[in-house]
Amino acid sequence: MQTETIPGGERREFLKQACTACLGGALGLVPALAGVAVYLDPLRRQADGGxxxxxxxxxxxxxxxxxxxxxxxxxxxxxxxxxxxxxxxxxxxxxxxxxxxxxxxxxxxxxxxxxxxxxxxxxxxxxxxxxxxxxxxxxxxxxxxxxxxxxxxxxxxxxxxxxxxxxxxxxxxxxxxxx
Ligand code: FES
Known part of the structure; x- marks a missing residue:
């Protein structure tokens, strides 16, 4: 069986890019969730007060x-x-x-x-x-x-x-x- 090893420099670059992608995805969720909250807001306002x-x-x-x-x-x-x-x-x-x-x-x-x-x-x-x-x-x-x-x-x-x-x-x- 043959195993491939990734040289240290390439591995570091790969991890850096993976972390950047994860962080970008998480940050992208914030405006998306805020958008959902605004979308549902009429329901909340309807329930408040008379x-x-x-x-x-x-x-x-x-x-x-x-x-x-x-x-x-x-x-x-x-x-x-x-x-x-x-x-x-x-x-x-x-x-x-x-x-x-x-x-x-x-x-x-x-x-x-x-x-x-x-x-x-x-x-x-x-x-x-x-x-x-x-x-x-x-x-x-x-x-x-x-x-x-x-x-x-x-x-x-x-x-x-x-x-x-x-x-x-x-x-x-x-x-x-x-x-
Ligand atoms: S509903 Fe029972 S008295 Fe009015």
Whole structure:
């Protein structure tokens, strides 16, 4: 059997070139991984915080405080798709001349949608009979462990009502935002 020996000088040159190639490859991975992170970033941003949506105007809400139901339609964008779809709904009512109350329609008990019943001046959940006052307070015999989920909102110039829409985990006594 015949073995080939590489002279010392050539071996050193070979090792030097091999190390240079490895280092170059590793450095090349850094921008590549950063690129992947940027590519996936829309998914991460979508999961953070609420969705700020212009829902209505103050002047179009009934002055007597009757709640009005509004669907929340949002453009959902992730790394691969862009689609317009309903993501939930809110009840908005005028609490004072320049103030509103906003509630997520999802019942905090187990996730059914509550409905406003004018004859009771209350929100009712038909699934297990939870009842919430106009201010969102649950009645003593309601199975829901917490009041209706109020949502942050702001009234901007011209009376536009903007809502920070979020969904919350159901079946809990405290509000925990679904991310
Ligand atoms: S889901 Fe509303 S009372 Fe159970």
């Amino acid at each position: 969705l700020l949506v212009r829902v209505t105007s103050l002047e179009s809400l009934p002055a007597d405080g009757t709640p009005v139901l509004f669907p929340i339609i949002a453009t959902r964008t992730d790394a691969w798709n862009k689609a317009i779809a309903p993501v939930g709904a809110v009840y908005v009512r005028r609490a004072k001349a320049d103030q509103v109350q906003v509630f997520n329609v999802t019942c905090p008990h187990a996730g059914c949608a509550v409905e406003y019943q004018a004859e009771r001046s209350a929100y009712f959940c038909p699934c297990h009979n939870s009842l919430f006052s106009l201010e969102g307070k649950r009645s003593a015999d309601s199975p829901s462990a917490r009041d209706l989920d109020s949502l942050k909102h702001e009234i901007r110039t011209g009376g536009e009502v903007w809502v920070e829409f979020k969904n919350f985990e159901t079946g809990k006594a405290t509000k925990v935002a679904v991310s």
